[in-house]
Amino acid sequence: MPSQVTVNPITRLEGHGKITIFLDGKGEVARAYFQVPELRGFENFLVGRQAEDAPQITSRICGVCPTAHHTAATKALDDLFKVDPPPAAKMIREMLYSVFMLEDHALHLFFLGGPDFVVGPTAPKGDRNVLGVIQKAGLEIGKRVIAMRKELRGILTELGGKTIHPVYGLPGGVAKAVTPDMQTRFKETASRALQFAQFCEELFENVVLENPAYVKMITSDAYTHRTHYMGLVDEKLHENFYDGQLRVVSPTGAEVARFRAREYLDYIAEHSEPWTYVKFPFLKKIGWKGFVDGEDSGVYSVAPLARLNACNGMATPRAAWLYDKYFETLGGKPVHHTLANHWARVIEIVYAAERFQELVHDPEILDPNVRTLPTETPKEGIGVVEAPRGVLIHHYTSDDRGILTSANLIVATQHNAARIAMSVDKAARGVIHKGVVDDGILNQVEMAFRAYDPCHACATHSMPGHMPLSVQIFAEDGRMIQEIRRDG
Amino acid sequence: MVLVILGLGNDLLGDDGIGLVAAEALHGLEGPEISVRSTAQAGLYLLEHLQGFDDAIVVDSVIGDSPGTIRELQGSDVRAVSVPSAHYAGLPEAMSLARASGLRVPGRLRIFGVEIAPAQCIGSAPSPRVAAALPRVVDTVLEAAHAWGYALGVPRVEEGMLHA
Numbered sequence: 001m002p003s004q005v006t007v008n009p010i011t012r013l014e015g016h017g018k019i020t021i022f023l024d025g026k027g028e029v030a031r032a033y034f035q036v037p038e039l040r041g042f043e044n045f046l047v048g049r050q051a052e053d054a055p056q057i058t059s060r061i062c063g064v065c066p067t068a069h070h071t072a073a074t075k076a077l078d079d080l081f082k083v084d085p086p087p088a089a090k091m092i093r094e095m096l097y098s099v100f101m102l103e104d105h106a107l108h109l110f111f112l113g114g115p116d117f118v119v120g121p122t123a124p125k126g127d128r129n130v131l132g133v134i135q136k137a138g139l140e141i142g143k144r145v146i147a148m149r150k151e152l153r154g155i156l157t158e159l160g161g162k163t164i165h166p167v168y169g170l171p172g173g174v175a176k177a178v179t180p181d182m183q184t185r186f187k188e189t190a191s192r193a194l195q196f197a198q199f200c201e202e203l204f205e206n207v208v209l210e211n212p213a214y215v216k217m218i219t220s221d222a223y224t225h226r227t228h229y230m231g232l233v234d235e236k237l238h239e240n241f242y243d244g245q246l247r248v249v250s251p252t253g254a255e256v257a258r259f260r261a262r263e264y265l266d267y268i269a270e271h272s273e274p275w276t277y278v279k280f281p282f283l284k285k286i287g288w289k290g291f292v293d294g295e296d297s298g299v300y301s302v303a304p305l306a307r308l309n310a311c312n313g314m315a316t317p318r319a320a321w322l323y324d325k326y327f328e329t330l331g332g333k334p335v336h337h338t339l340a341n342h343w344a345r346v347i348e349i350v351y352a353a354e355r356f357q358e359l360v361h362d363p364e365i366l367d368p369n370v371r372t373l374p375t376e377t378p379k380e381g382i383g384v385v386e387a388p389r390g391v392l393i394h395h396y397t398s399d400d401r402g403i404l405t406s407a408n409l410i411v412a413t414q415h416n417a418a419r420i421a422m423s424v425d426k427a428a429r430g431v432i433h434k435g436v437v438d439d440g441i442l443n444q445v446e447m448a449f450r451a452y453d454p455c456h457a458c459a460t461h462s463m464p465g466h467m468p469l470s471v472q473i474f475a476e477d478g479r480m481i482q483e484i485r486r487d488g
Numbered sequence: 489m490v491l492v493i494l495g496l497g498n499d500l501l502g503d504d505g506i507g508l509v510a511a512e513a514l515h516g517l518e519g520p521e522i523s524v525r526s527t528a529q530a531g532l533y534l535l536e537h538l539q540g541f542d543d544a545i546v547v548d549s550v551i552g553d554s555p556g557t558i559r560e561l562q563g564s565d566v567r568a569v570s571v572p573s574a575h576y577a578g579l580p581e582a583m584s585l586a587r588a589s590g591l592r593v594p595g596r597l598r599i600f601g602v603e604i605a606p607a608q609c610i611g612s613a614p615s616p617r618v619a620a621a622l623p624r625v626v627d628t629v630l631e632a633a634h635a636w637g638y639a640l641g642v643p644r645v646e647e648g649m650l651h652a
């Protein structure tokens with residue numbers, strides 16, 4: 001093992017993702033780590049501010065998923081002010097949330113997963129990008145995805161507010177009701193969204209599932225971990241993005257826990273490691289046993305793969321059919337292959353489109369009563385949603401005037417931190433031998449975490465507008481022998 | 489011809505908000521030929537703000553050694569890269585994608601980066617060194633727009649704008 005471990009700290013605001021690989025004397029991988037930053041700065045910033053501002057402040061954490069933070073914060077405020085929103089308000093929130101999940105998943109499928117699956121994981125670096133995807137799969141795809149996302153985002157803007165960040169969420173409801181005119185237009189968008197979802201489904205089918213090499217890669221041992229899985233489910237144990245209980249299943253698929261967001265501290269604890277200031281959440285009742293697979297390990301994961309494992313089915317017809325096919329094809333439930341996240345995401349695209357369709361056609365969504373005014377004294381509030389990348393928890397406490405006294409946010413990438421670290425370690429061991437690390441090898445290591453779409457430091461926007469990824473390789477004596485930066 | 493002036497940044501992240509402050513200062517240019525926008529979004533999301541325009545001037549922050557210095561970023565500084573996450577798919581990639589897909593995106597693009605320090609303090613306004621660059625940023629954008637033939641009014645940098 002290396003005599004000295006040097007890990008340069010990364011800060012949330014610099015936004016570096018970082019892989020650190022330690023080699024042994026023969027140039028084989030002794031241990032590889034992947035680091036994700038954390039949110040402490042934003043949590044501290046919330047203290048002393050009015051609780052009602054939390055949905056606006058926390059939506060600034062991430063330039064990609066403001067809607068997820070906004071919604072989790074709004075639900076935490078419902079709880080903080082002990083107020084139950086009217087049915088139409090809940091429907092509007094869930095409808096907007098479905099629209100958001102659909103457009104975000106579509107972005108990931110085509111532009112992030114696409115380069116690996118459509119272009120191919122070992123294609124030259126210059127081709128493994130969005131342009132490579134449309135060159136291979138057709139110009140129309142890019143146009144269609146951009147147009148669909150634009151239309152969906154139009155709905156988010158119309159109901160969510162014409163500002164950089166959404167402003168519709170209020171404790172006890174939403175700021176704006178759906179009018180009959182909006183409903184008519186949204187229905188048309190919903191029909192197009194369904195067709196779009198079908199198009200995504202077909203593309204994945206034709207490009208990925210018809211290709212035995214890809215299916216083999218998805219199911220290969222290098223990208224497999226047998227951990228626990230956590231996801232939000234409704235009362236029928238169907239997957240739900242917006243509300244319900246958190247359900248945890250074991251690596252064999254047995255339910256080991258089901259709880260309301262309010263009880264999360266009874267079920268989730270955090271483990272610290274000397275090499276990073278990032279804390280690793282684990283299942284409290286099982287305990288931290290290290291970065292290991294299995295039923296005795298408290299490691300769990302979130303995100304599409306985990307959500308499908310943690311529920312008993314999908315609530316809408318086409319998604320339910322696809323759900324069965326997915327488990328049948330991949331050898332039963334639960335599925336442990338990290339790369340199956342991409343397929344799970346396609347099924348969730350279909351679910352999001354179908355759920356959007358259901359909600360927009362429900363006459364009750366037109367009810368102008370969209371707010372229950374809070375009258376109770378605030379104290380403590382916890383809200384949860386399924387962000388595109390997995391379970392997102394917001395937990396606030398306040399004084400009697402609603403001034404926040406503490407904030408704890410657990411984002412998806414934190415829940416996944418242990419499993420991502422395990423995936424990177426396993427992939428590195430599988431592909432790095434005799435000290436040789438080149439671009440193609442590095443991409444195969446990156447694929448291990450790209451499937452989770454880890455959110456490193458969402459707040460950073462400084463040009464060149466993408467996150468630098470730093471890979472440092474250390475020799476046995478602790479010297480850094482190679483550094484590769486993905487920063488253009 | 490229609491021009492979009494797009495300020496990028498996060499108003500909660502100190503210096504990183506300089507692009508937004510610049511957009512605010514340039515707001516008076518809004519008219520039939522010029523649109524001024526700002527966003528905290530990144531990557532492919534920027535397409536939404538660029539579609540339908542002939543020309544674009546982008547103001548963003550760049551991490552550098554001398555905060556407050558304005559640099560024009562060239563194509564080679566911001567070339568397309570393969571990125572590990574959606575969050576960081578950059579602007580050039582978004583533009584190439586749109587062009588390849590036959591969408592109308594700006595044919596001319598200039599990107600000005602204001603250098604900021606690597607570490608930012610959450611919740612603060614831009615630091616004095618970066619804030620002091622605002623009049624120069626405004627002038628730089630005005631010159632660029634003028635050079636492309638856009639008729640301009642003169643926006644004023646007002647007292648207190650930085651703390652809005």
